[in-house]
Amino acid sequence: MMPLMASIPCWALRLLAVIAVVCTIALGGVHNLGDNDFDDFVADLPEQALLLVDFYKPGCRHCQRLNPVLDYLEAEWEKEEPDDSKRWFKLAKVDIEKNPRLKTVFGIAKLPDLRFVRAGRWGTYQGGRLIEDIKEFKERMALVPLRFVDADALTGLARSSEAVFVLSANEDADPSTVAPGVLLAATLSQHEATFCTTSPEVLASLGLGVSGVSPALVKVVAGQGGRLLQPAAYKTERGTQGVNDDSATVSVAAASSWSVLSWVERERFGLVSDLSPDNFMRLGSLGRLMVLGVFDPKHEATRSFRKVFGDVASDMGVRHSERLMFGTVNRVTMPGFMETFNVYEGHPQVIVMDIASDEFYTLENMRMEVGEMEAFLIDVLAGFIPARVPSTNSARYAMKIWWLVQKGGAWSFLLLIPVVALVWVFCDTPQREEARAALREVRKTERDGALRRKNQ
Template sequence: MLCHWFLGWNPPVTMVGLVKVVAAAMSVVALARASEVQVLSGDNFHDATSEGFWLVEFYAPWCGHCKRLNPVLDEVAEEAREKGMLIGKVDATAHAKLSESFGVRGYPTLKFRTSPNEEWKAYSGGRKAKDILGFADRMLKDPLTHVTSKADLDEFLESTANVGVGFVIGLGESGSDGDAFEAASSLAKSMQHRYHFAFTSDAAAVGIDRSGNFLASLEAGEAPKFFPGALPTTAGMKEAEFKAAEEWIGSNDTPLVSEIGGHNFAKLGKQEGKLLVMAVVDPKAPETRTFLEGYRAVARSITTAADPEGISGRFVFGHLNGVHWAEFVKQFNVIGDLPRIVVLDKGGERFYEDPEVNEADEIETFLQQVFAGAIPAQREGVKGTLNRYWKRFKALGPSGMLLVLPFLLLILACVLTPGDDSDELETQAQERAVGAAAASAAGDASASADAPKETKKDQ
């Protein structure tokens, strides 16, 4: 004891005290880990995710989109845990068997499950911090929000800002009682992971000019859209009768003007019979806000046009961060000088653009001309490569023309050389090689860019 006193240290009086100290330390470590993205593997996945609400990322270490997403997940992990959602990640290249069991075909793939009793589902929302935290809020509340006043509806629509639109179900006088409410709850629950739902028994009180039972798609500041079919009235109705409402919701879930990113580019660009209008902007430029307000007015004017020719259903509108996606938009002849308008026909692998179009009245006229077929289309991909490089060299002036001359001669030689026209792959390879060499001579990188879309290897 004298030795202990001399050293200024008093040992634990009992083993119980030591156990308490160790337990406290372990709880601190466990709490710290819980606030982080949990590293999951084939060995611990099922045990670790056996309880609670989980969002899990399957990633590849080399994946560019994964490298951008991982810091976001790290940023929101603690706040998400406080809300009630845990976040985990799996290296899909190291745990291939586990990844295959989840049907992972590209990276990153995000899956979620709100409880052990549910199946894992694909997360298809945005990948910004606000999107992920908004998803947690949406999934941890009742699938139907009760709105009884205009203020309630405004608050509900404000909560949908991260997805753009919300859906309101009118239940007439039945309110939250009876089969109609059970049917509405069932519909909302099945689609809660993608959308916000509310219900009202007094449409007039919340500012919706509709009577009886209805289903409406609403966006703040815009006129509502109404489901033209009969709303399901019993939870036990046949699947086909719910399917019509679900399909309508899926085709009316796009806001008037979407913020384009990796999570929605493919969907926006592949809407049947529609062209994607992209306003390519610099978000930090002082003129961007005014430009987007005018652009939104054009979108509203065209989508609500009473036009028998059908222009109102021909376009879907969005805006794209032209600084972040600078390499991608080069293929559409957008090289700086923002804002710009590009109309994209993904199905036809074509696009329309005019560098002089950047005012609201010019945009509307330009779109009317595109619709009328008065604007010539340009080609995407390899077929449009040479045209894009030609425009770049023209922008360089006389020095650019001197640089491009040898490559024009090379192209001419390729064209005049006899060959097998059926060998399209070889022709495309030659075009790629010529385009890449020309870009190198001009001191410019290849126009091939990281598109805001998901691919099988890099989602």
């Protein structure tokens, strides 16, 4: 075989390679997409499908090395499943020279650039460019099977996790059939949340579950003493799927992975979260009051304060999960709170903040005890404590500016200089107005004097 290959001219081998690639594309192959058909192709993808897109340029040498890898994989997977509509992992290419709109939309700079999309969520492929690397990526992104658990296993999961999201369905039910949105949501958030499935009878034996709804998705946590609690169940938004009551629990049979993921993200932060510039505004926009435990790690009362705050969160956070979200704020890593909310130096403090209205609630000289904190929160929910406005004009804008400063470092200060200069120039103050009035009087006097001298 080798002597035969050696006797074939080099140009003939290249021609055969070109013909093979052309035939592969003609018979199916990697999808070649452009500005006109890209959006429709992505929109028509099944929710569980994953599309890996190669943004390339014909003259790019690295792109030329990747092309045969993708063609080989496409040919191999086409042999396994000839029907492209039945394959969940798909490949596509976009020539950025012919499709400048897509290049601009995705901000393509370095080539080749591999992006992937699943259930409307885009990501950047960070792995290698070899055949084995992309195969490994495909295996890693395959749907994660939901583990069916009994009462003992569910109890163990809840005690070892912050929260467990349980699909209530019969043991012989296939999650990919009865609740495909939940299965895909579990796959997309497998590193952030714990999912499993169990029967309605198991949940009922633990005092949990939703009667009359199947399949249902519930959140299970371990309360004090290890007893399992169910603080929430999947609900639709008001007026969707024929449900007019926004507190009604509904079946997840037709729920999309996007709605399930949104619900899971809200419920994951039902207990205490460590707040930072990265997640503060995102968590605050979930529509719940933020109960903030502000502390100084060097203060002697911090340890006892955090324990009391955690006990309050485990109780109030479960009973009022739809209205309250608990988080801790380290004054060292988030110093903007000191000035914005008048946090006293060195002392732990509890602040209830409403991001939507830029208002907050606090109680000075509050004893750091469970009963005192819970009474304060109940009074806030009942409207007995008046809201206060931060010392700055807007807590939301103050946090955003502070977040930019934290992220941008010295560059953010350079960007703020022209803003401050514009404010200084165009914003009137009484002193500046008096100075301008005096200057106008001087100029008027000089002008009148000049006119008199001219007339003389």
